Amino acid sequence: MAMATVTSPTTDSARTMTVLDPACGDGRLLVAAADRLRATGHTVRTIGIDIDPTLTHPEGVDEFICADALDIDWSAVLPGGCADVVVGNPPFRSPLPRGQHTPSAPTADTGPYGDLALAFIDLSMTLVRPGGRVVLVLPTSVLASRDAGRVRRRAEQRAVLDTWWWQPDRVFDAHVDVCVLGFTVSSAPRTVTGSPVWSHVVTSSVGVPDLGTFTVDGTVGDRCRVSANFRDEYYALVDAVVPSSGAAPTRERPALVTSGVIDPWHCHWGERPVRFACCGPLASYRAFRGVGGTTVGAQGAGRRADPHGGSRG
Numbered sequence: 001m002a003m004a005t006v007t008s009p010t011t012d013s014a015r016t017m018t019v020l021d022p023a024c025g026d027g028r029l030l031v032a033a034a035d036r037l038r039a040t041g042h043t044v045r046t047i048g049i050d051i052d053p054t055l056t057h058p059e060g061v062d063e064f065i066c067a068d069a070l071d072i073d074w075s076a077v078l079p080g081g082c083a084d085v086v087v088g089n090p091p092f093r094s095p096l097p098r099g100q101h102t103p104s105a106p107t108a109d110t111g112p113y114g115d116l117a118l119a120f121i122d123l124s125m126t127l128v129r130p131g132g133r134v135v136l137v138l139p140t141s142v143l144a145s146r147d148a149g150r151v152r153r154r155a156e157q158r159a160v161l162d163t164w165w166w167q168p169d170r171v172f173d174a175h176v177d178v179c180v181l182g183f184t185v186s187s188a189p190r191t192v193t194g195s196p197v198w199s200h201v202v203t204s205s206v207g208v209p210d211l212g213t214f215t216v217d218g219t220v221g222d223r224c225r226v227s228a229n230f231r232d233e234y235y236a237l238v239d240a241v242v243p244s245s246g247a248a249p250t251r252e253r254p255a256l257v258t259s260g261v262i263d264p265w266h267c268h269w270g271e272r273p274v275r276f277a278c279c280g281p282l283a284s285y286r287a288f289r290g291v292g293g294t295t296v297g298a299q300g301a302g303r304r305a306d307p308h309g310g311s312r313g
């Protein structure tokens with residue numbers, strides 16, 4: 001599928017097409033992409049970059065440069081200024097497993113949990129000519145995570161996400177869910193409103209209907225007055241509401257609809273059990289009110305909760 005997405009950049013087939021992989025490893029993806037393009041009549045020149053100094057010149061790659069793709073003089077690599085196609089399976093590196101809260105890629109303007117792969121999206125967009133293609137294997141976290149938001153926005157300002165691949169099974173050895181995104185670079189900057197998310201790459205594959213575009217204004221705070229907060233009032237709700245598996249709700253004791261029972265177009269209240277207030281629907285605020293802080297078993301095992309003072313991990 002990733003290969004299929006690189007077969008159609010708009011170009012004159014008589015011209016030599018430059019195909020670049022900025023993190024080429026042993027070059028297999030780059031060579032496969034070039035082979036596909038050649039099979040459709042194009043003349044192709046391949047350029048592979050990789051930071052790994054132990055790599056030898058990959059077979060089938062015309063030009064190989066051992067360098068950090070995020071810190072290289074691209075005008076020297078691409079004398080014409082741009083490639084026709086960028087393909088790649090760039091490094092993924094989330095800062096989370098190492099407990100760091102700093103961006104993996106100093107060059108990427110992302111939030112603290114931004115994956116290194118985001119820097120390669122930004123980079124690829126700057127290296128391809130209008131009408132050219134960018135096709136990258138990426139972690140699925142780029143599709144909707146907050147810290148990929150600015151990169152998604154910049155990508156949409158530059159290109160149209162028009163091809164994608166995703167499947168629920170892990171097809172790579174790495175313990176990470178991946179997708180392939182294919183973009184066609186636009187000839188002029190595109191207007192992007194709001195914060196684009198690309199979750200349709202997954203939802204369209206699993207039959208979740210497209211929710212379309214919502215017209216929204218203001219915030220919840222503009223319409224509601226917050227009269228209770230989680231820490232002080234959460235447990236006090238126990239006797240005032242009917243959780244999903246409780247008795248029939250009444251006007252005095254309405255249903256508690258938690259986010260866990262809401263799916264698109266359907267409320268599962270009464271169908272799905274809900275863990276609310278530690279021990280299930282019947283846990284009583286009064287039961288632990290007398291003992292102050294107590295150990296409760298829900299919302300995280302062994303969490304100490306104080307109905308008057310919040311939780312104490």
Ligand SMILES: C[S@@+](CC[C@H](N)C(=O)[O-])C[C@H]1O[C@@H](n2cnc3c(N)ncnc32)[C@H](O)[C@@H]1O
Nearest residue numbers: 023024025029050051052068069070089090091
């Ligand atoms: C997941 S491998 C992909 C290799 C190849 N594209 C493939 O599909 O087999 C990622 C590659 O990125 C290279 N890499 C990591 N950081 C890089 C950087 N800053 N610049 C260039 N290459 C980098 C690694 O050395 C590694 O070969």
